[in-house]
Amino acid sequence: MSEITKDLVQNLESIAKQVRRDIIKMTGIAGSGHPGGSLSAVEILVSLYFARLKHNPMDPHWPERDRFVLSKGHAAPALYSVLSLCGYFPRDELWTLRKVGSRLQGHPSRLDTPGVEASAGSLGIGFAIAQGMAMAGKLDRKDYRVFVLLGDGEIQEGMVWEVAMSASNYHLDNFTAILDYNGLQLDGFIHDVMSPFPIASKWRAFGWEVFEVDGHDFYQLLEAFNEVERVRESPSIIIAHTVKGKGISFMENNNEFHGKAPTPEQVKLALMELGEVV
Amino acid sequence: MGVTKRSPREAYAKALIKLGEERNDVVVLDADLSTSTQTAKFGARFPDRFFNMGIAEANMMATASGLALSGKTVFASTFAVFATSRAYDQVRVAVAYAMANVKIVATHGGVTVGEDGATHHAIEDIALMRVMPNMRVLASCDYESTYNLVLRIAEESGPFYLRLTRVSLPDIYPQGERFEIGGGKLLKEGRDVTIIAEGPLVHEVLTAASMLENIGISAEVIDSYSIKPLPEELILDSVSKTKKVITAEDHSIIGGLGGAVAELLSEKMPCPLKRLGVRDTFCCSGEAYALLRHLGLDSEGIAREVKNFLDKF
Ligand SMILES: Cc1ncc(C[n+]2csc(CCOP(=O)(O)OP(=O)(O)O)c2C)c(N)n1
Ligand SMILES: [Mg+2]
Numbered sequence: 209m210s211e212i213t214k215d216l217v218q219n220l221e222s223i224a225k226q227v228r229r230d231i232i233k234m235t236g237i238a239g240s241g242h243p244g245g246s247l248s249a250v251e252i253l254v255s256l257y258f259a260r261l262k263h264n265p266m267d268p269h270w271p272e273r274d275r276f277v278l279s280k281g282h283a284a285p286a287l288y289s290v291l292s293l294c295g296y297f298p299r300d301e302l303w304t305l306r307k308v309g310s311r312l313q314g315h316p317s318r319l320d321t322p323g324v325e326a327s328a329g330s331l332g333i334g335f336a337i338a339q340g341m342a343m344a345g346k347l348d349r350k351d352y353r354v355f356v357l358l359g360d361g362e363i364q365e366g367m368v369w370e371v372a373m374s375a376s377n378y379h380l381d382n383f384t385a386i387l388d389y390n391g392l393q394l395d396g397f398i399h400d401v402m403s404p405f406p407i408a409s410k411w412r413a414f415g416w417e418v419f420e421v422d423g424h425d426f427y428q429l430l431e432a433f434n435e436v437e438r439v440r441e442s443p444s445i446i447i448a449h450t451v452k453g454k455g456i457s458f459m460e461n462n463n464e465f466h467g468k469a470p471t472p473e474q475v476k477l478a479l480m481e482l483g484e485v486v
Numbered sequence: 487m488g489v490t491k492r493s494p495r496e497a498y499a500k501a502l503i504k505l506g507e508e509r510n511d512v513v514v515l516d517a518d519l520s521t522s523t524q525t526a527k528f529g530a531r532f533p534d535r536f537f538n539m540g541i542a543e544a545n546m547m548a549t550a551s552g553l554a555l556s557g558k559t560v561f562a563s564t565f566a567v568f569a570t571s572r573a574y575d576q577v578r579v580a581v582a583y584a585m586a587n588v589k590i591v592a593t594h595g596g597v598t599v600g601e602d603g604a605t606h607h608a609i610e611d612i613a614l615m616r617v618m619p620n621m622r623v624l625a626s627c628d629y630e631s632t633y634n635l636v637l638r639i640a641e642e643s644g645p646f647y648l649r650l651t652r653v654s655l656p657d658i659y660p661q662g663e664r665f666e667i668g669g670g671k672l673l674k675e676g677r678d679v680t681i682i683a684e685g686p687l688v689h690e691v692l693t694a695a696s697m698l699e700n701i702g703i704s705a706e707v708i709d710s711y712s713i714k715p716l717p718e719e720l721i722l723d724s725v726s727k728t729k730k731v732i733t734a735e736d737h738s739i740i741g742g743l744g745g746a747v748a749e750l751l752s753e754k755m756p757c758p759l760k761r762l763g764v765r766d767t768f769c770c771s772g773e774a775y776a777l778l779r780h781l782g783l784d785s786e787g788i789a790r791e792v793k794n795f796l797d798k799f
Contacts, residue, residue: 307771308771308777365542
């Protein structure tokens with residue numbers, strides 16, 4: 209459990225800004241990708257990798273490490289930026305995203321990218337892979353924790369609820385899901401496409417311990433990461449209220465940027481908003 | 487053959503709207519990709535007969551069956567990889583075994599999906615659908631073939647899998663061209679080799695054939711838009727003349743068009759065959775045509791392979 213100091217949070221905030229710049233540049237250069245759902249997950253990933261996860265970029269397969277699985281794999285740019293800032297691979301590689309020969313695939317690929325725990329991109333699947341890792345942790349009596357990031361559209365997949373049932377059945381208290389609750393999916397607002405509501409009580413009904421936080425507030429995120437440590441006998445989920453496209457005025461809640469890269473002009477504008485001198 | 491490129495997905499939407507206007511029994515389902523597959527256009531026009539099932543492909547396929555068993559002609563759409571791999575048992579039991587009147591129109595076939603990478607490349611979908619009893623498998627190669635195949639499968643009862651590309655494709659067929667189930671199109675006559683292609687590779691093969699013409703190789707080109715049933719007679723007629731065959735597909739060389747042609751020829755007309763496609767490997771991220779080049783499936787790569795193949799005889 210970590211102490212949440214002002215210095216720590218200020219440091220995380222500046223890292224988050226860097227990650228947002230990376231996401232914009234990476235998708236801009238690639239000319240494709242998913243900036244919206246990458247930007248909504250920035251604080252979640254930054255707080256995990258820089259303040260919560262026990263991991264070693266010099267030894268990505270360290271058996272004692274905590275695991276993180278990006279089940280909403282289309283947010284790969286956010287994950288790659290964070291992994292590069294941790295030192296898993298050179299920062300230069302970020303600009304090769306989605307190009308032939310790059311180690312940075314459009315969706316996370318464990319065989320290609322150091323630090324990527326599970327290949328994902330077909331929604332729902334990463335959640336079950338992460339569950340398997342938590343089960344192995346129990347079997348091996350290791351005290352690592354498995355975190356997994358889900359999208360709020362992703363939880364429409366039936367298999368998500370199969371995992372919800374089994375993780376609870378097997379009392380996986382070393383298993384924590386984080387829901388990137390940004391209210392949007394590919395075709396529009398989740399409440400217009402396919403309502404997953406009520407969300408929190410569904411998870412509770414499946415036997416999960418539920419926490420709700422502002423997913424852009426480091427204090428609340430870190431506090432929740434401390435809280436899940438205290439949960440016994442059941443898996444936990446942190447419902448993180450987020451904004452899709454967070455941090456760039458013209459991308460916030462604008463689903464045009466779910467799966468479309470910013471144009472060179474938009475890259476410039478976005479970087480200016482993020483305080484980069486161009 | 488023009489150079490205009492048009493989107494097969496737009497052709498699909500146009501055909502769906504025409505069907506919606508003409509027939510009340512046409513219902514369309516999608517799984518949170520309607521703005522991409524373009525079924526949203528049908529949804530905007532006929533909101534009562536459009537159901538966005540959310541990110542739930544398995545649910546969508548079995549629901550499509552129930553609607554079909556209750557008298558509807560159902561079009562169910564998502565990306566090819568999710569329509570097949572993700573919802574396989576649902577398609578098998580609820581659609582194929584039930585002989586339900588469900589038309590699976592899957593966009594984003596093959597590696598020409600491009601940058602999204604291996605998880606989104608459907609390189610096994612033709613094989614998966616082809617092996618399923620009762621399922622007929624089609625692949626369009628341009629705007630008109632898409633438009634007319636969609637209209638054609640709506641006339642026919644029972645399950646279909648129609649595969650579309652993400653990328654826009656150069657026009658090959660004129661407006662109003664008719665496509666029979668089980669048919670193929672002889673696009674170019676030749677003497678030395680028969681090249682049988684599907685989808686986006688039809689155009690690449692035609693370009694390769696004209697390159698080959700310049701070095702004295704005369705290739706016959708067939709668009710096998712119907713992969714199951716296969717246009718057996720058309721293929722055998724051609725092969726009885728050329729005695730050598732190349733297949734080209736935006737798909738694994740295992741079990742797809744190349745597999746189907748190999749099965750046919752080995753039983754009815756054994757002859758040298760070379761299958762071009764994805765060679766039993768997951769592909770990678772990259773721009774669609776950069777990937778075709780990378781895999782040797784662009785026109786130049788195909789021409790090279792054809793020449794190497796013929797040089798052996
Ligand atoms: C099984 C599956 N079906 C469809 C898709 C296509 N797809 C990619 S992202 C997406 C929407 C995801 O929405 P959400 O989970 O809310 O993600 P976010 O809003 O965080 O980007 C869809 C439908 C997919 N990747 N996997
Ligand atoms: Mg969302």
